[in-house]
Amino acid sequence: MELVYGTAVAVEGRAVLLRGPSGSGKSDLALRLIENGAQLVADDQTRLVRESGRLVASAPDTIAGQLEVRGVGIVPVDNVRRAPLDLVIDMVPPEQVERYPEAGSCTYLEITVPLLALSPFEASTPAKVRLALRHLTAR
Template sequence: METNELHHASTVAIDGKAAVIFGCSGSGKSTLALRMISLGATLISDDQTQLSLEDGVLVALAVPEISGKLEVRGMGIIRTPFEPRAIVSLFVDMDKVEETRLPPAREIVLLGQKATLYHCIKGDHFADALMQILKYGRSD
């Protein structure tokens, strides 16, 4: 059985592992996605991401109408290479700022599946840290 939901989120991936970045309009979703792309990630979808449960695996899918397009505030819509899908590895909530130096592991449940959740970090290292986590995981 397949289940699908459309979410207000930007998604990038590296090595087939996706980071789904959600938050209110203007929260920095596309900016974080652009930074991660500059570090080697590939766009899945900007501003809207289709989430699908396929054989018990949470998958992020590009929305066909906006595939390969990324909104850059102050510059407009730019083109970028994209992948049509990736397995969700983690979520980022841009509306919540991390206040803890060593935060606990957090989870979110979407489509009945648990996934790792991070809150926004106000610092230049946030995209770098997310890239490392996507590549190598977190040590808990």
């Protein structure tokens, strides 16, 4: 088991881990994804375990089902207990998003996962997350 700093959301049953420092837009992007049909897996801290050669994301019991929304507080949101992790996205400023990025990856518990860097506050970012799940993680 590995506990990582980041927010995980399930898009069509597949978890995306959003990474970045405090205030980088992880929860904001998660909220926009949730408002468009995704489900929260974990906010701020995500538990990863290996199961049958895959990573599975879940929330520590103390924070399950809760999302911190700046300016509002900690609120309950539509959530799922666990989901297979298929994509990791680093939150970066707009000028650091590559126009034609090379395939990236990161490793947790000796399992490699596709990695992408996106600017969380752009209007198109939730759509980019869904496209990335479809095209970068085709299995």
